[in-house]
Amino acid sequence: MSLIQVENVTKTFHSTSEEVTPISNLDLVVEKGEFVVLMGPSGSGKTTLLHMLAGIDRPTKGVVRVAGEEVSAMSPSQLARWRTRAVGYVFQQYNLIPVLTAFENVEVPLLLLRLSRAEREKKISTALAAVGLSDRAHHLPRQLSGGQQQRVAIARAIVADPVVVFADEPTGNLDRNAAKMTMEMLRRLVDEFGKTLVMVTHDPVAAQAADRIVHLDKGQIVTEATHA
Ligand SMILES: Nc1ncnc2c1ncn2[C@@H]1O[C@H](COP(=O)(O)OP(=O)(O)OP(=O)(O)O)[C@@H](O)[C@H]1O
Numbered sequence: 001m002s003l004i005q006v007e008n009v010t011k012t013f014h015s016t017s018e019e020v021t022p023i024s025n026l027d028l029v030v031e032k033g034e035f036v037v038l039m040g041p042s043g044s045g046k047t048t049l050l051h052m053l054a055g056i057d058r059p060t061k062g063v064v065r066v067a068g069e070e071v072s073a074m075s076p077s078q079l080a081r082w083r084t085r086a087v088g089y090v091f092q093q094y095n096l097i098p099v100l101t102a103f104e105n106v107e108v109p110l111l112l113l114r115l116s117r118a119e120r121e122k123k124i125s126t127a128l129a130a131v132g133l134s135d136r137a138h139h140l141p142r143q144l145s146g147g148q149q150q151r152v153a154i155a156r157a158i159v160a161d162p163v164v165v166f167a168d169e170p171t172g173n174l175d176r177n178a179a180k181m182t183m184e185m186l187r188r189l190v191d192e193f194g195k196t197l198v199m200v201t202h203d204p205v206a207a208q209a210a211d212r213i214v215h216l217d218k219g220q221i222v223t224e225a226t227h228a
């Protein structure tokens with residue numbers, strides 16, 4: 001069975017003046033261990049789709065299943081619990097907590113799980129080592145470069161050992177070198193740690209790291225290209 005199954009999903013936002021339907025009747029399947037990139041023009045519904053896959057938002061119509069669980073049918077509190085154990089999410093703006101060190105930022109998702117302090121420390125050290133930042137554990141975000149901050153955010157996304165990692169324009173704020181390093185880290189999550197990764201990007205160079213590129217336009221998948 002595929003890890004992610006999106007069946008006939010539509011998302012409509014209602015506001016007082018108008019209705020927007022960024023995703024309509026969309027089908028998508030992602031296999032376990034696959035690295036899929038979503039590309040498409042601004043406003044084509046990429047973030048909206050990622051939010052529904054990650055259980056941050058629910059579809060108006062249709063079904064989203066992840067690892068056999070029907071995410072689209074969960075209540076808000078079920079979704080919150082599910083996200084904690086199953087999902088890692090990397091944002092364009094890193095979203096680190098400025099008053100916490102790298103170590104403490106990576107610790108945050110673990111505080112929602114029942115773990116001893118020793119178990120937490122082991123997982124945090126492993127995650128920071130995986131992104132090459134063991135020597136920056138006690139730095140605050142402002143003492144780190146943008147690329148290093150994004151690697152802390154990746155460590156935070158994987159520390160609870162989620163089944164799937166989502167990333168929304170993770171290299172959007174980075175220069176070419178830092179973007180390249182970030183992409184190498186993300187590729188390693190798939191190759192060495194067996195994670196499944198769905199990433200949104202505008203950057204054709206970053207997209208080259210993927211196994212498959214899915215193009216969205218006006219809420220529909222327009223073409224899918226598979227890399228060798
Ligand atoms: N919470 C919301 N309420 C109302 N409209 C929304 C909401 N979220 C997104 N939209 C609308 O849905 C459409 C798709 O937005 P989305 O953020 O998914 O685009 P995107 O492909 O991620 O674009 P970008 O590349 O600029 O990030 C846009 O027209 C946006 O204004």
Ligand SMILES: [Mg+2]
Binds near residue numbers: 047168
């Ligand atoms: Mg977006």
